[in-house]
Amino acid sequence: MYEVEVKVPADHAEVRERLDALGADPVNAVEQEDTYYDAPHREFAETDEALRVRRESPEDADSFAELTYKGPLVEAESKTRREVETEVAEGEAAGDILAALGFDPAATVRKERERFALDGYTVTLDAVNGLGEFVEIETEVADEDAVEAAREEAFEILRELELDPEDQIRTSYLGLLLEAESEP
Amino acid sequence: MYEVEVKVPADHAEVRERLDALGADPVNAVEQEDTYYDAPHREFAETDEALRVRRESPEDADSFAELTYKGPLVEAESKTRREVETEVAEGEAAGDILAALGFDPAATVRKERERFALDGYTVTLDAVNGLGEFVEIETEVADEDAVEAAREEAFEILRELELDPEDQIRTSYLGLLLEAESEP
Numbered sequence: 001m002y003e004v005e006v007k008v009p010a011d012h013a014e015v016r017e018r019l020d021a022l023g024a025d026p027v028n029a030v031e032q033e034d035t036y037y038d039a040p041h042r043e044f045a046e047t048d049e050a051l052r053v054r055r056e057s058p059e060d061a062d063s064f065a066e067l068t069y070k071g072p073l074v075e076a077e078s079k080t081r082r083e084v085e086t087e088v089a090e091g092e093a094a095g096d097i098l099a100a101l102g103f104d105p106a107a108t109v110r111k112e113r114e115r116f117a118l119d120g121y122t123v124t125l126d127a128v129n130g131l132g133e134f135v136e137i138e139t140e141v142a143d144e145d146a147v148e149a150a151r152e153e154a155f156e157i158l159r160e161l162e163l164d165p166e167d168q169i170r171t172s173y174l175g176l177l178l179e180a181e182s183e184p
Numbered sequence: 185m186y187e188v189e190v191k192v193p194a195d196h197a198e199v200r201e202r203l204d205a206l207g208a209d210p211v212n213a214v215e216q217e218d219t220y221y222d223a224p225h226r227e228f229a230e231t232d233e234a235l236r237v238r239r240e241s242p243e244d245a246d247s248f249a250e251l252t253y254k255g256p257l258v259e260a261e262s263k264t265r266r267e268v269e270t271e272v273a274e275g276e277a278a279g280d281i282l283a284a285l286g287f288d289p290a291a292t293v294r295k296e297r298e299r300f301a302l303d304g305y306t307v308t309l310d311a312v313n314g315l316g317e318f319v320e321i322e323t324e325v326a327d328e329d330a331v332e333a334a335r336e337e338a339f340e341i342l343r344e345l346e347l348d349p350e351d352q353i354r355t356s357y358l359g360l361l362l363e364a365e366s367e368p
Contacts, residue, residue, distance in 0.1 A: 041225030041286065051285065067251075067272070069281040084280045087273035088251070096268045097253040101235065102225065 001140045002074065003083050004150040006158065008167040010135040012125050018161045019116050024123060027115035029059040034109045035095060036174050040102030048072040050174070051103060055091045065091025074144055109173045121157055128173050130180060135163060185324045186258065187267050188334040190342065192351040194319040196309050202345045203300050208307060211299035213243040218293045219279060220358050224286030232256040234358070235287060239275045249275025258328060293357045305341055312357050314364060319347060 037051045044050060050070040057063045064087055071082035088094045095105070111128040124136040137154040141147055155165040171179070221235045228234060234254040241247040248271055255266035272278045279289070295312040308320040321338040325331055339349040355363070 039285065049284075051281075067278070067281060069284045071284060082284075084277050084284060086275075086277035086281070089271035091270075093268050093270035094251070097235075097251060097270070100233075100253045100255060100266075100268060101223065 001083065001142060002144060002147055003081060003138065003140055004147055004154060005136055005138040006151065006154045006165065007134055007136045007169050008158065008163050008165075009169065010133060010161075010163050010167075012127065012133045012135075015125060015135050015161055015163070019118065019123060022118060022160060024116040024118040027117050027122070028061075029112070029114045031057045032109075032111050032113055034111075034174075036106050036109070037098050037103040038106045040104075050172070051098070053088075053091050053095050053098070065089075065094060067094050074147070107174055107177060109177060111173070118157060119153075121154060123157065123161070126173075128176075131173060131176050134169075134173075135161065185267065185326060186328060186331055187265060187322065187324055188331055188338060189320055189322040190335065190338045190349065191318055191320045191353050192342065192347050192349075193353065194317060194345075194347050194351075196311065196317045196319075199309060199319050199345055199347070203302065203307060206302060206344060208300040208302040211301050211306070212245075213296070213298045215241045216293075216295050216297055218295075218358075220290050220293070221282050221287040222290045224288075234356070235282070237272075237275050237279050237282070249273075249278060251278050258331070291358055291361060293361060295357070302341060303337075305338060307341065307345070310357075312360075315357060315360050318353075318357075319345065 033055045035053045037053070038044060039049075039051065042049070049072060050068075052066075052068045052070070054066045054068060055063065056066065066085055067088050068083065068085040073081055099105070109128065111126050113127075114125040116123040116125075120139065122136075122138045124138060126134045126136065128134065135158075137157050139150055139154065141150050158165050169176070217239045219237045221237070222228060223233075223235065226233070233256060234252075236252045236254070238250045238252060239247065240250070250269055251272050252267065252269040257265055283289070293312065295310050298309040300307040300309075304323065306320075306322045308322060310318045310320065312318065319342075321341050323334050323338065325334050342349050353360070
C-alpha cells in the first residue's frame with residue numbers, strides 16, 4: 001500500500017467549521033506518542049527511511065501500540081512512501097527489542113489527533129507538542145500508478161477546506177521537531 | 185526475566201507415561217513455525233543472539249504471532265538468556281519490516297509442541313521437523329542469582345521423568361537444523 005498524504009499548517013477552529021459545513025464524519029480522537037529510532041547500520045536521514053513505535057490512546061477505547069517501517073519517498077510531491085505496520089501487544093517490549101538490536105530512540109513526537117472522513121479521504125487535525133496545529137489529507141492506494149490522481153484529489157479537498165495546497169509542508173513532524181531543536 | 189531451560193532427546197511415548205504417573209497437567213498443544221533472521225550489521229552466530237518471528241497455531245484457539253529477541257547466554261549450563269518478546273497482530277508484516285531493515289530470513293523451524301505443567305516447571309514435548317523428538321524442562325526466574333538453583337531443579341525433574349541430564353543438548357533447534365543441513 002502507498003500512503004498519499006498532504007499536510008499544511010492550519011488553524012483548527014476554522015477548519016472545523018468547514019468540515020462541519022461539508023458534512024465530514026468525525027472518526028475518532030486520540031493521543032499519540034511516537035518514538036523514532038536510529039539504525040545501527042544505516043543513516044535513516046540519508047536513506048529517507050523511518051522506524052517508529054507508536055503508542056496510541058484513543059478517547060474511548062483501549063490504548064495500543066504499533067510498529068511501523070516507512071520506506072523512502074516514491075513520489076516526492078505527495079510524500080508517498082511504502083509503509084509496513086503491525087499492531088504489537090507490548091509497545092515497551094517492541095522498543096526494548098529494537099534497542100537490543102542497536103536501534104536507538106532518536107526523538108519522540110507527541111500530539112493530539114482528531115480524524116474525520118470526507119469523500120473517501122481521512123482529514124486529520126493534529127496539535128503537535130512544540131510545533132502547533134496542522135491539517136493532513138490522507139488516503140491509501142494499492143499501487144504506484146494511482147498516486148498522482150489521489151494527490152490531486154487531496155489538493156481539491158484542501159481547497160474545499162479553504163486551505164492552500166501551496167502551503168504544503170513536506171517535512172515530517174519528526175523533521176520539523178529536529179529542525180526546531182537545532183535552531184539557536 | 186531469565187529463561188532457564190534444559191533439553192534432551194527423548195522418546196515421547198515413554199515420557200508421556202512418566203508425566204501421567206507424576207500427575208503432570210496438560211497445558212496445551214500447538215504447532216509452531218519459527219523464522220529466524222540474520223542481522224545486516226552483526227553476525228548473530230558470533231554475538232550469540234537471535235531474532236525470531238513465531239507463528240503459533242494452538243489446537244483449540246486462534247493463531248497468533250510473536251516477535252522475540254534472545255540475547256547472548258548469561259549462564260551456559262542451562263542456556264539462560266535475556267529474552268524480550270511481544271505478540272504482534274500480523275506476523276507477515278513484522279517479517280516484512282525486518283526484511284525492509286535488512287534482516288534476512290535465515291532458516292525456519294517447524295514443530296509440534298505439547299506442554300505440561302509439573303512442580304512449577306513447564307515440560308515441553310517437541311516433535312521437530314527434520315530433527316526428531318525432544319523434551320524441554322523450562323522455567324523463568326526474575327534475576328540471575330536464581331538461575332543456578334532453578335537449573336538444578338530442572339535436572340531433578342528430568343531424573344523423575346527417567347531422563348538423563350547428561351544427555352543435555354545445548355544447541356538450539358535452529359543450530360541443530362543448520363548443522364544437519366551442512367552435513368554431506
